Amino acid sequence: MNHLLTVVIAGLLSLTALLALVRLYRGPALVDRVVAADMLLATMIGAVGAEAAINRHATTLPVLVVLALLGFVGAVSLVRFAAPEKR
Numbered sequence: 001m002n003h004l005l006t007v008v009i010a011g012l013l014s015l016t017a018l019l020a021l022v023r024l025y026r027g028p029a030l031v032d033r034v035v036a037a038d039m040l041l042a043t044m045i046g047a048v049g050a051e052a053a054i055n056r057h058a059t060t061l062p063v064l065v066v067l068a069l070l071g072f073v074g075a076v077s078l079v080r081f082a083a084p085e086k087r
Helices: 002-026 030-055 061-082
Strands: none
Touching (some): 002 030
16 A cells, blocks of 8 residues: 555645646746646655655754745745835
């Protein structure tokens, strides 16, 4: 059961990462690329979380917190600088 679960999760996460990379490459707008980068980061967080759950250890939880904070700060910064200012 554990091996089957690992294979299914790896396949789904790989598909998600591939689709995010396609959207990151094709664009066309900056917002599309930002959303794709966020999706790629969320996929990475899911992969690290799945690895921690399957192997039953909590040593990677600080890595998950740092990745989540990085994603939040990165997305907010890009949107703030990409959005036109209204005066």
